[in-house]
Amino acid sequence: MRNAIASAAASLFLLLPACEAPEEAGAEPATGAAGQGQAVARQDDGFSVFLAGDMIVMRPFADVEDPRFLDLVRRMRAADAAVVNLETLFHRFEGYPQADSGGTYMASKPEIAADLAWAGIDMAGTANNHSFDYGSTGVLENLKALRQAKILAAGTGEDLQQARAPRYFYHPKATVALVAAAATFTRYGKASRSRLDLPGRPGLNPLGGPKDWAPNLAAIREAVRNADFTIFSVHAHRQGRWYRELAHQAIDAGADIVLTHGPHRIRGIEIYQDRPIFYSLGDFFYETYFIERLPSEIYDYYGLGDDATIEDLMELRVARVKRLKRRATWEGIGAIVKFKNRGLSGIDLVPLDLGIDKPPPEQGRPLVASPRRGREIIDVVKSRSEYFGTEIDYVASDNIGVIGAGVR
DSSP states (O other), X not given: OOOHHHHHHHHHHHTSOGGGOOOOTTOOOOOOTTOOSSOOOOOXXXXXXXXXXXXXXXXXXXXXXXXXXXXXXXXXXXXXEEEEEEOSOBOSSOSOOOSSOSSSOOOBOGGGHHHHHHTTOOEEEOOSTTTTTTHHHHHHHHHHHHHHTTOEEEXXXXXXXXXXXXXXXXXXXOEEEEEEEEXXXXXXXXXXXXXXXXXXXXXXXXXXXXXXXXXXXXXXXXXXXXOSEEEEEEEXXXXXXXXXXXXXXXXXXXXXXXXXXXXXXXXXXXXXTTEEEESOBBEEEEOGGGOOOOOHHHHHHTTOOTTOOHHHHHHHHHHHOGGGGSGGGGEEEEEEEEEETTEEEEEEEEEEEOOTTSOGGGOOXXXXXXXXXXXXXXXXXXXXXXXXXXXXXXXXXXXXXXXXSSOO
């Protein structure tokens, strides 16, 4: 629970006229699908947040008619807010591919951003190891596409101040803040601070060491003062005791949810101080097969000449990359976190199947898993959460995992 000072500050905030709602200096006003661009009084009739992991989306999906995909969309839309980690870049190759990437070079058509809004996604973390694949221009073009689609983005910006700033989604029932950072990133992809005499560099909000903890925790505390619910989103491929300590400190600072992503596999869930820490929900979309153009560095890496096609490259990549052969890459979880009277009232875990049993051209789009696969996926997160003392039940009638009201 938040301390008395934070609660008093939040109460004072609610007394301000809507037109005077405080904003982070330089932050964009929130304009999410259900928002009105202003803070509104909280209500205690319950609030739900849909969360998902790594979203590497390359294909439009608003016209997909698969019932199991539409079932997932229905659940996202039913939540009061939906938040994902966007691990691709929306752009038209305006920037230059960097000498190093986050593993591959992400490029999705900007119009696909509108499909995120269609599906009910309100906010996206954009700080990850692919944020700088196409340099500062790629960072800015990605933010432009998300802004046009009315998706609020946190974790990257025109400078470090913007990349670190909380973003606010205003729902009629409550205000949700998102602070996003990356512990896994290319060194030169970090945003830099603007000064009075020189603007900073566009890039991501880094979490590269202890020196980055304090300003990120300060951003969380700022978000807590201005929002009803605060989410801290972190891209971290490698985790350890240091990361668990950071997650605990984030919740001690007032965060209601810590959403971790990056391992491309499901990890455990911890309930700390009555607040959830998701150490990885696995993949949400994984469509790297559908990247349409890639720079020479990748062709050189695979020993392909200038006459090679993208199809040649993808064929080699599918054959050689071990991650593409493991089942864990092709499954994930959608988590629906439910609050009542400011307290955590339960978590539903929706098992997602990204199609390991399909040929590569058909893989990557999430479907609500079949009951058999659903139980298997929930069993994975259940076993990996036991270390943290978290109890998860599989509810066969609904094909979901449940962390109940007596959350442990």
